[in-house]
Amino acid sequence: MEGPILMHPPHGIQVDAPGRAGGCGGGRIWLVAGTGEGPPLARELLARGWGLKVSLVSRAAALAYGAHPRLELAVGAIGGSDGPAAGVAAELADAGQRGAPYAWVIDATHPFATRISAALADGCAARSQPLLRLLRPDLNAPGAQPLDDLAGLGRLCRPGERLLLAIGARRLAEAVAASPGVLHHARLLPQGDALATALAAGLPPQRLAPLRPGGDGRIERALCRQWQIDTVLCRRSGGANEERWHRICAALGVRLLLLERPGEPGRVEALPLEQLLQRLDESGRDG
Structure with a gap:
């Protein structure tokens, strides 16, 4: 299986020092996202002290994330030709084998990206891996x-x-x-x-x-x-x-x-942004 392209902070770019981060983080999060909510969510998580691996489909999407000493970007379809289910299982297993398991996996993919969301739900459930789904708001705009x-x-x-x-x-x-x-x-x-x-x-x-x-x-x-x-x-x-x-x-x-958007996976905790961040803060304090 061909692995994703890993992108680390390039030399010469000013980044925040790890010691300046606030919040209750300190563990590792695997964030699967795009260019919508992904970059601001990543910045917020880094500011709260979490270490991040962000999986993205394209190099163009990676440009929106910048650089940080606790940020790792992986570019490419999760699982490649083997499919997302195999890719999720391999990523979680590899993190455990390296002694650096994820405290959380966060699914911040597009609401219509049902294949990867299902793979994340199934893969995390199989390994008892804590998973949160970022729930986009309903705009409720009139006239549509x-x-x-x-x-x-x-x-x-x-x-x-x-x-x-x-x-x-x-x-x-x-x-x-x-x-x-x-x-x-x-x-x-x-x-x-x-x-x-x-x-x-x-x-x-x-x-x-x-x-x-x-x-x-x-x-x-x-x-x-x-x-x-x-x-x-x-x-x-x-x-x-x-x-x-x-x-x-x-x-x-x-x-x-x-x-209409597809329904969220029933066994996944799906939360709006502020509630998701609160949930992570609580887990950091409890840990």
């Missing part, structure tokens, strides 16, 4: 229309409607098949496999926008105007991307459909 499942998309769209799909590449084919007669457009990441998936789903190149989400949404607003979008479909992720689409659609008078 919920969609329980992509299979029902066609019932909410009329023939000829201009629909912008902002749900990532993996389920584009499913969304297109569920809404025949609709003029589909897509905003997706600028990656080769994402573009190949979109083209295979039947979306023409002139209706694809490969770009990374972020900023104030001006590019997305321009796309909606240029394509004369009637409806946007995004995921109810509870993050900055969803919040951005609420603002854009409200400003342009465009209908917003929200694909």
Whole structure:
């Protein structure tokens, strides 16, 4: 199995001294995250005295974390070709064998990243490894229309409607098949496999926008105007991307459909940010 790429603090970068950290930490945490809540959560945990290993999918995501003497970044899919279940088991076993087990594992992945969340839940349960799940908030913004499942998309769209799909590449084919007669457009990441998936789903190149989400949404607003979008479909992720689409659609008078997020693993303690930090502080004091 090919292991992840480990990235340590580069020479020449000023970092906080370990002795200046406050809080009740001192143990090690394995944080599985991305570029949304991950970087600020990592900074907060480091400030509270925890040592961190952060697993990330891409080198681009790693750039958001900076450097710190108690921070280790591992870049690459957990488990590689063997799959996340094998990767989680191997990581936990290796930490134990090195005499440096994790006090906690924190799952701060995207709410729709169900495969890795399930692997973390199963792997931690098998080893009695304490696990916390960062629970994103429900934005509860008015005006958006919920969609329980992509299979029902066609019932909410009329023939000829201009629909912008902002749900990532993996389920584009499913969304297109569920809404025949609709003029589909897509905003997706600028990656080769994402573009190949979109083209295979039947979306023409002139209706694809490969770009990374972020900023104030001006590019997305321009796309909606240029394509004369009637409806946007995004995921109810509870993050900055969803919040951005609420603002854009409200400003342009465009209908917003929200694909409901999957349920959290039932056996995992899922907490909002402040409660999660409090739980860690309590465990540090108890330890």
